[in-house]
Amino acid sequence: MFKKPLGNLKTSAPLRNSDRRKLKQHIIQTFSLDPDVSEELVPDGLLSVKFKTHTDEPGVAYLGPGGDPLWFTLGIGSEDMIPTVYTLWKKPDLLPFLSTPSAVIPVLVGGADLMIPGVVQHPPSLQAGQLVSITEYIHHSTLIGSPLAVGHMAVDSDVLSEAAAKGKAVFVLHAWNDHLFDMGHKCNPPDPWEMSPSVANDQQAIEDKDDTENNGLKEPLVDALGSHLEQTQLDDPAPTIELTKDDVSSILHDALLQAIKTTLSSSQTSALPMPASTFYSTYILPSRPAQSPSQPPVSTPIDIKHSSHKSLAYFFKSAEKQGLLKLKEIKSELMVFSLATSHANVVAHRPYLSLKDVALRNEKRGQREEEERTRVKELEVTELWKPHLQSLKFFADAGFDTSARYTYTEIKTVLDKYVTDRQLVNAHDQSYINVGADELLQTTICKSDNPANMEFFKREQLIERLSDKMQSWYKICAEGRDPVLKKGQIKPISVVVKVRQGRKATTLITGFEPFFLEAVALAEELKTRCASSTSVSPAPGKSSGMEVLVQGKKTKEVTEFLASRGVPKRWVHTEGKK
Secondary structure (H helix, E strand, O other): OOOOOOEOOOOOEEOOHHHHHHHHHHHHHHHOOOHHHHHHHOOOOOEEEEEEOOOOOEEEEEEOOOOOEEEEEEOOOOOOOEEOHHHHHHOHHHOOEEEEOHHHHHHHHOOOOEEHHHOOEOOOOOOOOOEEEEEEOOOOOOEEOOEEEEEEEOOOHHHHOOOOOOOEEEEEEEEOOOOOHHHOOOOOOOOOEEOOHHHHHHHHHHHHHHHHHHOOOOOOOHHHHHHHHHHHHHOOOOOOEOOOHHHHHHHHHHHHHHHHHHHOOOOHHHHOOEEHHHHHHHHHHHHOEOOOOOOOOEOOOOOHHHOOOOOHHHHHHHHHHOOOEEEEEEOOEEEEEEEOOOOHHHHHOOOOOEHHHHHHHHHHHHHHHHHHHHOOOOOEEEEEEEOOOHHHHHHHHOOOOOOOOEOHHHHHHHHHHHHHHOOOEOOOOOOEEEHHHOHHHHHHHOOOOOHHHOOEEEHHHHHHHHHHOOEEEEEEEOOOOOOEEEEOOOOOEEEEEEEEOOOEEEEEEEOOHHHOOOHHHHHHHHHHHHOOOEEEEEOOOOOOOEEEEEEOOOHHHHHHHHHHOOOOHHHEEEEOOO
16 A cells, blocks of 8 residues: 555644544544543644555555654544554554465565465454554464554454365555555664464464474475465466457457547648558557456457458458548558548447556656656755743753754643643633743743733743744755754745836846755856756845845746755745735
């Protein structure tokens, strides 16, 4: 599901407290969790981000405060919460598990489903569609490997126990080291965990059976592993079918109708006359039907040699007798002169998916993948705040590091802990905090003039006021560069259109230096892209930054260029578009 990069990835947004409580309660009920355990699996400071898979299926990922994806959903409006391996590593027994040999794990990570021959252990009462995890099988041990994949059962567990069973056991949704996993901190799996006594007994029975069957001559489970890999590659290929000469002739005839109706209906005047051999290779062969996934492949080549016509000349003369085209022989070469686009058979023909259509589709897919590979990764811009002056004592009393730099979400975590520990939530309205009941909080967030009047504040107001009392910092990360951490408040790049001398317009760009852009190089790039003259000069004011001027109203061209250099849209401020 996540073997390719996520598309249409939106900016992550903090989850409201009410939404987090609903999500937490939903997970508690779905997985029968203890509330204390759920606090770790649905932590405070949870973020949500929307995405699309490479198959254009929409979903939502829920990220922990550290950025690790903990849960995700698939489908529009879906409420089926699926844990990631990061969550399963915190609570390995959250889902029933199936174990598989270590050599199968790379196959699953590569995007394959788990096949029945690759299942070593499984609970006895699993049902098709049930959510399960997949672990690595550890031979001769009471330990269970950490969960490395999660998916839905493809069959009931009774089928897994059948000796000759084949096919898929689990439809894998997410695995260790896939692109959803890479959104987190990309760590290695934790150490194996101790299995329950009942599972250990089942494990021992499997060990004894393997040793008996193999007589100690070869590694246990090699047969099961080989069968799994073979099925993963072949997946029970359907038998091929033989085509008769009449079948091949019929397919070629349909290909001619397809070509006349879809490709040549509008371009026949300019394309004809044309040698029959060129017409055949250029239009008829690409118009043959593509193989349907639900149909068995054919072993007979679909070309003129295997048809009842035997030769190209007889095929075209047969089509001419039907009134589909007109032929003429010039210097011993058969030429196609015209096509009957309004012929009854052409009009009645229902277009199908042809080899040409598949080739064009694959070409477009390849172009999209190439664009994704060459697309510049957006800069990661993070606003940070450091305890300073009035806020130092508050962070120290709350038990947090006074020398650290905090994100907005982490400031909220600090404040929530302080408020909860001192029971400052208003009893009548929990969205308000009793600021007047705590002298340190009141003096920290209130202005020096008459703080006693500030008795109640909403939680979001408190976070804003607390961050105002802290020192502003920012961090920018770019692919292939060392992260930049600087003191001060980062501002968006300013792109302003100004009209001078009546109608003469210019576009001014300032504030671009923090985003790894240099004035001279920027001016040169925009000179070419905007087809306008540019100039560089110091920006007015106390700032030591530079200003790039582009002749004309070039807001669109400038913003598109900044986006191509990885500058996020929210960090570009424009004025005077009209």
